[in-house]
Every structure is written in structure tokens, then in C-alpha cells.
Amino acid sequence: MKIGYIEKGKPDLDKIVPLWEMQKEYHRALSKHFSENFVKMTWTTKRNELIKKSEGGFLRLDVATNTDTSNNIGYCISTVSKAGQGELDSIFILSEYRKHGIGDRLMRRALTWMDEKHARAKILIVGAGNEQVFSFYSRYGFFPRSIVLEQVKGTLWRPNI
Numbered sequence: 001m002k003i004g005y006i007e008k009g010k011p012d013l014d015k016i017v018p019l020w021e022m023q024k025e026y027h028r029a030l031s032k033h034f035s036e037n038f039v040k041m042t043w044t045t046k047r048n049e050l051i052k053k054s055e056g057g058f059l060r061l062d063v064a065t066n067t068d069t070s071n072n073i074g075y076c077i078s079t080v081s082k083a084g085q086g087e088l089d090s091i092f093i094l095s096e097y098r099k100h101g102i103g104d105r106l107m108r109r110a111l112t113w114m115d116e117k118h119a120r121a122k123i124l125i126v127g128a129g130n131e132q133v134f135s136f137y138s139r140y141g142f143f144p145r146s147i148v149l150e151q152v153k154g155t156l157w158r159p160n161i
Helices: 010-030 035-040 043-053 102-116 131-138
Strands: 003-008 058-066 071-080 085-093 121-124
Touching: 003 010, 003 102, 010 035, 010 043, 010 058, 010 071, 010 085, 043 058, 043 071, 043 085, 058 102, 071 102, 085 102
Parallel strands: 085 121
Antiparallel strands: 003 058, 058 071, 071 085
């Protein structure tokens, strides 16, 4: 199996929709309290968020392809905002291709690109339920800085007023 890596940009975002949909389903299945948010999430909304975030800055799409089949097997979307905030926005590799160094290659490409764009800081967001990826991201110097809790609608909390 030979894997090819191609750098793309905003005009090519729609080419990874099938992979993004699988990534969304992966996170929906892991989410204990917010799975309905993933059900409601659309590619159009996500694409528009990425484009808006990169206005005045930069957006990069790296696509991993199985060159034997010409099938896209993974991707990484990175942005650097106008203010210089680098973010690894989305990364996904088909399960049967994991543990072959593809994620490592995508991460290195994205982080090198952010350095070239002089990102002043680099972040990524990990959804609750997907904490097993912390060890992967720690290899690149990413560690939890804070944890944001959000109230779940319909829980038992009642005000004592």
C-alpha cells in the first residue's frame, strides 16, 4: 500500500465530505451527552465556519490517498486566523488505515505549515468521549489546558428560587 499526500485549499474542501461525514458519526457515537449536536451538524455549516475563521488568514487541507485505488483515506484541515491563531480543525483517517503513520504525517504537515505561516499559538479541540487521542496529540506537544463543561438540557437541575 502506497499513500500519497496532497495539499489543497478552500476550493477543494467539498472533496472530503464523505470522510468528514464518517468523522462526524465517529464523534456522535463517542458523545455521551451531546450526540444530537453531531446529528444536526451539516457540512455546509462546517465549511462556512472554516472559511470564515480563515478570512484574512489561511486555510490548508491535506488529503491522504491510497495511490493503488486513488481513494481518499484521510484528511487534515488546519487554519491560521488573521490574529495568528493556528488550529488543527479536523483530522480523520479511515479506521483500516490507522496505525500506519498517516496521522503522524498529516500532523507534521499541518504543524510545519502553521510554523511557516508564523502561527503565534496552536490549538486543537478534542470532543468529550474521545480522550484516548490525548496520547497521540501529546507527541506533538499538545496537552489539556482547560476543560469546558456545558449544561445538558433536560437534566435534573432545578433552581431553588
